[in-house]
Amino acid sequence: MISSFFSQSKPINFVVVSIILFMVFGITRFMMLDTPTDTFSITKQTLLFGVCLFSVFIFDFLVNKNNLTKKNSYKILVYVLFFAILPETLLNPNVLIANLFILFALRRIISLRSKKEIKKKLFDAAFWVTIASLFYFWSILFFILILAALIVYVITDVKNWLIPVIGTLTVAIIGASYMIVMNIDIYNFFTNLVDVSFDFSSLNSKRIIIGATILLSFGVWSLFYYIKNLKSKTKNSRPSFSLIVIAAIIGLVIIVVSPVKDGSEFIFLFAPLAIIMTNYLEVISEKWFKESLLWVLILTPMITLLL
Template structure:
């Protein structure tokens, strides 16, 4: 049974999830060499695959270190399932690169709770989010997480609030130096900034609509239980629950305002969703229902290939 098998954390679980993610990624990108083999395309695809796997490992590390979930393999399995259900995200190098940067920033933000090396953590979080913003503009809204983390940990220290601004200035200076070095003009800023749109007509495709409907249903199903669990958590742990929920709502905000609504933008929502559903599977009664739910989710990515 899946729930029993993945209820612990063992190397074999990681290997299975890695194989699942790898098969999903290369199936999603099976047309890369339709015009003939290219070493450049091959190396790029391997690099993006590595970032996809790296995101999973960072999520696993962050969840375990900050005790966002118990010691099991649900979180990595769910992340693999959700991302595999959106092949369009796996076909977008920009999304995958920005996803790694966001996870690296989240790792630093959640570590605010220790109170140690706050200046370094604030700068690092801002730096990673700046890189994410350059890659995919609207991920810059995750800067809200930095200031939310400050409200919970160390907000009384005034200088902390200015450190993320220093990281923005630092990245801006580095980008300017690079542009000057390669002989381009400053118009590169216009290429970074994306427009916003509230046109959701692209979601009419069943290949995108079905996984999105499942994601939203799961989110609405678990959000209230997650809020209740946060109230029962210790005082030290409660802000971490709130930060995960903030991340989910910020990701929904990105989905709402981004201009290119291809479905790939839901990738950022999958990270907090995987944590919340893992929390639900750990604590919800009804073993048969949880087993049924997990099997449905495992089969979810295959609906894309039946509908194509």
Template sequence: MITSIFSKSKPINIILVVVFLVLLFILSGYTTVFNNLDAIAGGAAKLFITLFSVFLLDFIISKNSLTKRNSYAIMTFGLLFGLFPNALKYSDLLLSNLFILFALRRIISLHTRVSLKKKFFDAAFWIAMATLFYFWAILFFAILIVALIYHSQNDIKNTIIPFTGIAAVAILLFSYNIIFYDQYLRATNFDLSASLDYTPYNSAESIIKLTALFVAFIWIIVYYFRTLGDKNKKLRPSYFLIAWSAVIAILIAIIAPIKNGSEYLFLFAPFSVIMANYIEIITERWFKEIFVAMFIIIPIVSLLL
């Protein structure tokens, strides 16, 4: 039933995801969101960024034909927030993820071969912006390097242009610091902290969630690569870039300083695209329903433990 609702790309599907996220946001943070006016404003900003990310992801997918005409990706995107609701609590992380989505929008659209230089500049600019809010987003520059290999067309200028995007962000940062703090750089501009301490995962809730996530990811990524040969040859680099994005997101989660589920936020978008492509090829309707229902049932079960 769930997959049949989202089997077509309809406005009502986005509305359903939006309603789900609004309810999730209220239920997961009701003890702090309504404490005072500042908390309400901060909560509204986080919710806006989250909802905007949904629309942006849907735009990226439809514009680049990353899935067929369905809403499986945004459905998965919403369900992943249900699996890891702590991702809704950090405005810096949400902003960084939003900027990465902007960067991926430009990188994935490189397959059109239109305005390559502008897209390389924009992608570098947005990744650099994301790094200001969450330092380890810097690892997404690896995706840009892969994109350069795929799409640079042996033009040396294309390899230089991303540095101008980074320089633009550096100028903005320096200007901001000089105006407000009378110095070029501040120690607080970048939080380089990382952690390989996984003791926060030593709970039944975390073990169940992470097991479900990674078992599903390994399962669907295998089918994802197996079906790449059937994809439009022109779009194959875009599909590979999505997979690379997922790998980078997992690396970020591995070294993230805070391990409460929010560190997987960068994985949500690429996982959603990969998941949508997998659901499309499942012929057994009952298996589709069970596979999707797992992402609904597990958060509920984990709350009861």
């Protein structure tokens, strides 16, 4: 039974999830891209897969470290299955890298609840979000999550509110210096970087429509129970769970404003939705229902591959 196998957190679970991710990554790159088989291309694809796999590791670490779910492997299974449901997220290298940096930032943001090394964590979070924005500009919206963390964790020292700005300026200064040395036109770079579109016609494909519908339907349904169960969480942990909801909302906004809507922009929803869905799976008492939900997530990408 799928639900029983992933109900615990063991190394074998991570191995299985890694194999699933490898298969999804390989099939996606083979079917959707005309990738050459020279040494450079193979090395590039290997590095990109490494980015995807490392993102799973970071996601698992931040969830376990901050007790955002119970000790199980549902979260990483759901996270990887989201890639399978919307494989377009694996086609854009810049988005994959930006998502990894956002996970770095999310790890530092959630850990603010300990009230230890606040300045360092705020600097790191802003630093990673700003770097992510250089690869995918609209990931800069996760800066809102830093401000939200300052509010929900009741961090009132004015100096702490200035730290994220310093983190962003650090990246800006380093980036500008690099562009000057490399003779890169800074104005043109940022002009091309900042763009917005509300044209969703490019998402009009059966695979993306089905994948997005499954993702959002399960997400909204799980969110209802997630918010309902917030009252049962300890007072100290509620702010962290609230930040996950805000992160999901930011992910939705990125989908809406994304200038190039090719499906890859959905990746920023994966981490918060995986946490929300895992919390829902943990409270389902009917084992058959939990099993059914997981099988829907598993079978959906198999069905969409035939379309």
